[in-house]
Amino acid sequence: MRDFRFWGLLPAHVLMALTLIVPILIIVAVSFSTRGAYGGFEFTFTTDAYRQILFNEGWTGELEFNPQYLYIIGRTVLLACCTTFLCMALAFPIAYWITLQGHKARVILLFAVTLPFWVSMIVRVYAWLIILGNDGVIEKGLRLTGLVDDLPSLLFNNGAMLAGMVYSYIPLMILPVFASIEKLDPALIEASHDLHGSRWVTLRRIILPLCWPGLVAGAILVFVPCLGAVLEPVLLGGGKILMMGNLIQMQFGGARNWPFGASIAIVLMCLVMVFLLLNGLRATRKAMEEMA
């Protein structure tokens, strides 16, 4: 039993090593390979896959700069930032409002906030397809008011993807933010008030700084899955406006360019790592804990 220290951890280490760490090393190798004749890859060291992110090869073999994939990477980062920011802006007031309620109401409201999260992700994204779609709920509602006759399509644009992602990931923001507001000592707010701080000054100078760790934890939980989003760009972006997630997926599906897909996956992973390092490892660990 003394050796439980060793074999208790063994299954977890073996699982993660075989299905995660080794495969990621293989991805790195594939990203430096050339594509095989029938899909797959052949290992010959080359940086072609990374060059393809930036350059097009012309007819005569000359390279010309092609910003197409940079746009996709930029759009992904921008949409993930916007989603994170919107989630913060929506989650903070709601979480704050919930902490003001009585104990019983608090439990019920917290449950109500997380309840939609239990419903399958694909069903929730599908709901937005019906709402935003042609002849969808929004278009019908606007037509009833008589203000508009025919709307340009609300689907298949950046806004539709943003709406879907905010809706998908907001519970991940609310829970850590709620936990940090709940720990806030009300006496501090009263003290600020006694010192003639207005409600807004109190919010800006007392409440927000004290709840910042919760907001950062929530931002990590929302930002990382947003960078790798696949469902939202495929369904709400119509598969034409790409994000990195579905660009990678396409390379392993129809396009059959594994080295290019692997290089984009490595870029995605580096983006995530840079983001996590910027936030510091402590905040990351905290985010993981809040999630439980």
Add this chain to the structure above:
Amino acid sequence: MSHRTDVRRYRGLSGFAVVFFLWLYLPIAVVIFYSFNENRLVSVWTGFSLKWYAAALDNQNLMNAVRTSLEIAAIATVFATTIALMAALVLVRGKGVRFRRVSETIVNLPLVLPEIVLSVAVLILFSQIGFANGFAKLAIAHTTFCTPFAFLPIRARLQGMEMDFEEASADLYANKWTTFRRVTLPLIAPGVFAGAMLAFVISMDDFITSNMLNTGGATTLPVYIFGLIKQGTTPELNAISTLIILVSLAVAALALFIQGRGGSMTDT
């Protein structure tokens, strides 16, 4: 203290909350509403009908997908929870464990990696070693990304627990295994249950990995629904979605009920 003078309250917050909850639940309500539409087109309402539910329940492909999803989720939950429980016992309770921080990070690794990267990783791995059983591929991949979700609630429960009872049990000449089975496990049961529940839901909900590995004939429910959506929105799709919503809400309510009896939600 009256509400008006309470300095913690902000004007307009309640109104904002009402709008927020409408926004949160409206999409789900819309899906349910249109599932009763008799017309073949989702958004053209022509009358009330339950025929799409009959069609959904009669759909053999759908039922196969449900069975595949349930089986994979069950296998992944059992393995992920067992692996996570063992790891948590060592990492929280073990004395003098070397590389504790590193081990903990490794167990939680799937949480900080975008799932698309993980799915590409296992896809290449399985294709390299020529492993072709679609069902087993999914079960293994799901176990990997469910493990941290099972790990965190169990660890949280273990951390919040004193060693007293286990020491008492040892004083009463119980061996380690008996102590674990009769004392530790019952005490951390709510955490284990929460972890298993989370793992099960995460596995059932997974789309990215299941779709990426969907070549060996194992189609899960989300992947099947994705295929239907690609063919166009129909009220049958809404009926299927409504059934999924009802089952998920029932499971969520049950989980809350059991959690409520074993300790508060925020405990885990």
